[in-house]
Amino acid sequence: MALLSPRREVGEFKKRYKWMALAVLATFFLFVGRAVELQVVEYAKWARNADDNVTRTLHLPATRGVVRDTASRVIADNRSSYRVFITPQMVDPQKGVRRIAELMELTDDEQETLRQKIAKVPESRRSHQIEMFSDITRDQVAALETHALELPGVDVIATPVRTYPYGALGAHAVGYVNEVSADDIKAKGNTYHAGDRIGRTGLEKAWEPYLRGTDGIHRVFVDARGRRQDRPEVDPDAHEMHRDPVPGHDVTLSLDMELMRAVETAFRGQPSGSAVVVETRTGRVRALYSKPAYDPNEMSGRLSADGFKALSDNAFRPLIDKTMFETYFPGSTFKVVTALAALQEGLVNPADRIDCPGYYEIGNRRFRCSHMHGEVDMHKAIVQSCNVYFWKIAEKVGIDKINEYARELGFGEPSGIGVNSEAAGFLASRKWYEENYGSRFLVGYTLNTAIGQGNTRVTLLQLALAYAALGNGGQLFVPELVERVSGPDGAVVQEFEPRVRRKLTIAPEHLQYVRDSLVGVVNDPSGTAFEARIEGGVRVAGKTGTAQVSYRRPKPGEDPRKSEYFNRDHAWFAGLAPADNPEIAFVVLVEHGGGGGKYAAPVAMQIVEQYLGGRAAPNTQGAVLSRTQEP
């Protein structure tokens, strides 16, 4: 048997053995390094991953606080709704999804959408429950519950859903909630979880921390197939296993939903406008009405993209809060400010008469008045809204003095109501005009400012608060929307007292003078709002206003009626009632309504009648006068 003969060249590979051994050693250290990386350096990350694998955290949503009006009528509440949560890692993208679709009777498209939605869930959250459907029908609930055993990773959970019994009424003030986005969660430092609802606008947003409550949690141990396990390898002490949810606080508003209904009724026939009612002696806001509005029930649920586009494209701007976010030229309602500035500065004797020929000439420019008023004193000028009178005294007072008193009355800065984005409005000073309108300041700017045009912009809320100060003898209040906050058990946690923002420097007798003139606007047969007075009802004081709008060029092919409408003036009426001892200050704006006396004042009167009807002294004086007037 010829076995192998030894060869001389067995040493031929010597050098290469060394290289091989080196390569093997290098691999060994590579693996050691990798093991150290995984098990020491990245230990925390993987340990968390492992815990996530075997624990499933169920979020027990807290019941959101209820919002009520001043008479405890429910404005925002919760009802039960069934939501479907899916744990992506436990659901087969083909078979599982098909089964879910069968049970829920989804269309093929819906099924595909669900499949993609599950596929898109990021790695880190695949072992979490993710909301896939909300507000499913009773039949769907029944089908899924019956087949729960064959669908691990699919959970039907009853959760409270926000409902707004008043629908669109008060929507801008109350706001709405909807599901948090990934960005929200990041912005809020992970205090929210996917599927949570968050207040988006209005009170729901501003009072989110109170309303929200604290979610509870319930953790269970599961294996890779989602089956619950009794013997956890995870230290239960290291994880909180159960925490009950804590319901949110209830919030009681100063709004009066009956009054809001009345406002709504009064606005019937007007496509677009806004109204604010505040209590003169407390600054409590009784009505915040912006028309048109959206239904917060829809916004809180699943508003389709088309639905949202329809809202944002709507020419009447239903998404805009016209009570405090939008600003307007105050028009003649602002003459009150000019009058008070003139009186307080002692520059004008209110009894002095000025002749109104129907126009006012400065240089070669002619400013038109509504008509020829003849000889007017301040009272008559307010009652009949004579521009010439105010132009003349404005020249004496000057633009900056007018603005100074406007600012004192709360214009030009946010009122501090604390909900929504509140506009500051704008008061254009002499300096501003010089900087923005060429170097030379023109007297015309002052004249425009005196009658609430030019560049003076206000919100309805500011105007209402200024009139309230006029009505209460000089206290400018911080508007109060929330009266109190109470805990889930009903106990009052916090009660909000009226807050005075400032005591006006204007002497009470001047305020009284202007207020008396406002009574004339409604109750004097020559007054601009005389036609709108409440006969035999509440006596009202107020001021009409007609604010010019910037010219809107008609779009090609547009209905000429539409162009005509949007170029019509805004109609204002701001006032106090009852006139002799005002309880409320109110402002009504009918967008593109036309003349304030004709279009805004009747709306305001309806609101006042609804609110004070029967309670206040009858308007005998106005009634008598009106009877003598009518044929």
Place this chain on the structure above:
Amino acid sequence: MALVRDARDQFDWTLFVTVAALSVIGVVNLYSATSVEGGTRSDIYIQQIYWLTLGAGVAVLVAAIDYRHYERLGWVAYGGGLVLLVLVFLLGRGIRGSTRWISIGGSSLQPSELMKIGLIIALAKYLHHDPKTGGRTLKDLIVPGLIAAVPMGLVLLQPDLGTAVMLAFIFASIMVLTQLKARSLLALVVLFAVSAPITWEYLLHDYQRDRILTFMDPHADLLDTGWHSHQSLVAIGSGGFWGKGFMQGSQSQHRFLPDQHTDFPFSVWAEEQGLAGVLLLLSLYFFLILWGIKIASQAKDRFGAVVAVGVSAMIFWHTTVNIGMVTGMLPVVGVTLPLFSYGGSSVLATMMGIGLLMNVSMRRFHY
């Protein structure tokens, strides 16, 4: 008597102890890895003990007969392996879209595992008789290349990419031991660059492509292919320094690891024994491989040297590819971890290899 005394004196205790340690640890780990499965799988560790016992017997047999006899029978071993590979197509049964096993009695055999030993012996025989000692050109690679290519082709047809790659790596390792000219090496690199896209396009199955793609971006599709890799990292990483303790791995005990008794036993070990256990295990494996190279370097002839290097390469590549895979450094391919993974054929092939190492080691004192 002389033979027994010789055997006792020349017996490679280092090799024996290392292999025995790995086997015992492997069985213990399998016990933990399969305990939760219950029913059919709970006795897997028992079966592994049977296989190891059988394997040990085979190893003793392989070691006992002077390896120079194997040189004579080299082509027989090689041809036998090929016949078994062909039989797979005739008698084989498929698991998960791949036909790799043939049934013998009550158990199944995976011929491709045994083929590795056949290939090593065949290459050793060829090189032993190849008088060339200087640098090899591409032409010199043709015959050994064909020797490797035939079984590789058959294995790829099954299809079993993992084993085919193993055969290729073993072949390459042996060829590196003999000298290659720089020019030849360059040519091989070019050949690889050309053939890779063709392989990708025509030879790889969808699931194999998926695995490689998953390796490139493990987070792309966690639910399907990347899931295995990710869960393995979770298990290993969460083991920490000291591990979670025997039978205490939350990932392995709750079946988050796929195929944990065949492809992922290392992850089970790493989770339950931590970095400490991993260092021990890696040390054992790589010591075994280095020891194999040492045995090769002391071999008295070229055949023994090539056999020892081939077996070391087999263990090295299996270990490296498997651990590389479960630690997320390489794509997921079904390559077993020697003595750790459950599987009769794998154990038998490994034990035959160990027997060959022992053989070469013991006969270094001859002549």
